Amino acid sequence: MSEFTPLRSVLYMPSSNEKALEKAKTLPIDGVIFDLEDAVAPDAKPSARESAAAAVASGEYGRRTLTIRVNGIGTQWHDDDIRAAAQAGPNAVVVPKVNSAAEVGQLVDALEKAGAPDHTTLWAMIETPVAILDALAIARASQRLSVLVMGTNDLVKELYAEHVPGRAPILPSLHTALLAARAAGIAILDGVYNDVKNIDGFLAECEQGRQMGFDGKTLIHPGQIEGANAAFAPSEQAVADARGILEAWEAGAGSGVVTYNGRMVENLHVESATRTLRIHEAITALQ
Numbered sequence: 001m002s003e004f005t006p007l008r009s010v011l012y013m014p015s016s017n018e019k020a021l022e023k024a025k026t027l028p029i030d031g032v033i034f035d036l037e038d039a040v041a042p043d044a045k046p047s048a049r050e051s052a053a054a055a056v057a058s059g060e061y062g063r064r065t066l067t068i069r070v071n072g073i074g075t076q077w078h079d080d081d082i083r084a085a086a087q088a089g090p091n092a093v094v095v096p097k098v099n100s101a102a103e104v105g106q107l108v109d110a111l112e113k114a115g116a117p118d119h120t121t122l123w124a125m126i127e128t129p130v131a132i133l134d135a136l137a138i139a140r141a142s143q144r145l146s147v148l149v150m151g152t153n154d155l156v157k158e159l160y161a162e163h164v165p166g167r168a169p170i171l172p173s174l175h176t177a178l179l180a181a182r183a184a185g186i187a188i189l190d191g192v193y194n195d196v197k198n199i200d201g202f203l204a205e206c207e208q209g210r211q212m213g214f215d216g217k218t219l220i221h222p223g224q225i226e227g228a229n230a231a232f233a234p235s236e237q238a239v240a241d242a243r244g245i246l247e248a249w250e251a252g253a254g255s256g257v258v259t260y261n262g263r264m265v266e267n268l269h270v271e272s273a274t275r276t277l278r279i280h281e282a283i284t285a286l287q
């Protein structure tokens with residue numbers, strides 16, 4: 001995956017829900033997670049596995065990043081899921097409840113043994129206390145691991161915490177996982193917002209996630225896409241400022257510090273501005 005593959009909006013859908021699989025072909029999402037885990041009842045798992053593989057193979061999802069979330073290590077479905085997902089060759093296989101660097105190694109071996117193509121990376125879900133405490137080791141465990149995905153429902157459950165506006169009970173965990181992803185140089189996606197009818201609450205959480213540094217948000221409903229796409233794209237003002245910073249820097253050629261709109265600009269601000277423009281260009285290229 002290139003450094004700036006946009007992942008602003010990554011929508012989960014139960015792979016047992018044919019209507020949802022069909023609808024996703026038309027939705028303005030950056031990525032899809034065809035779910036085989038929590039959203040699929042045990043009896044429906046074998047057919048959901050086939051549907052997810054067929055969806056990936058269909059070639060009908062355009063430029064969207066396609067992923068399959070398998071059932072976790074140690075479950076009765078895991079090995080068959082891994083085999084089917086590897087052979088389908090999505091952009092990534094998402095694995096829930098990854099708890100250690102050793103598990104990342106085990107997953108990468110299993111994917112390679114099952115014939116996963118080189119373009120199929122691993123996305124590890126961080127959703128348990130032990131994963132938070134081992135986040136750096138997990139994030140650095142393999143070149144094939146490209147994204148951490150927060151599982152905030154499981155995390156809240158495991159902590160005996162509560163879902164509250166502002167997410168104070170899980171902020172330390174979110175920050176720890178962010179630190180790990182950034183230290184490892186990989187992407188990280190924020191968790192889902194369960195109250196699908198509460199758009200204001202959802203937008204506030206998107207804003208918070210973007211300010212913290214997340215690359216995008218995992219979603220559960222089409223009504224959440226527009227807000228996530230807007231929140232995780234550089235705003236018009238951010239793009240204008242980035243261009244202004246680069247112009248001011250070039251105009252001051254050779255000096256180690258200049259100003260833009262009265263604010264100090266040093267090399268590090270130029271790097272951030274360049275990154276903002278590259279993200280903006282990658283998003284613009286999607287349209």
Ligand SMILES: CC(C)(COP(=O)(O)OP(=O)(O)OC[C@H]1O[C@@H](n2cnc3c(N)ncnc32)[C@H](O)[C@@H]1OP(=O)(O)O)[C@@H](O)C(=O)NCCC(=O)NCCSC(=O)C[C@H](O)C(=O)O
Pocket residue numbers: 011012013014019020021023024035038039096127150151152153154155191192196219220221222
């Ligand atoms: C949450 C839902 C069960 C709500 O479903 P529903 O009441 O049917 O919603 P609507 O009637 O408002 O739906 C309107 C239309 O949109 C389609 N739809 C709904 N959701 C999706 C979706 N996720 N993908 C694609 N399309 C979707 C409906 O079919 C309607 O279509 P139409 O009739 O043509 O207008 C439901 O949204 C849902 O199932 N969401 C996904 C749930 C899921 O995948 N959960 C597992 C992942 S979350 C998680 O586990 C994270 C992590 O592990 C953690 O621990 O936090």
Ligand SMILES: [Mg+2]
Pocket residue numbers: 038096127151152153154
């Ligand atoms: Mg979970």
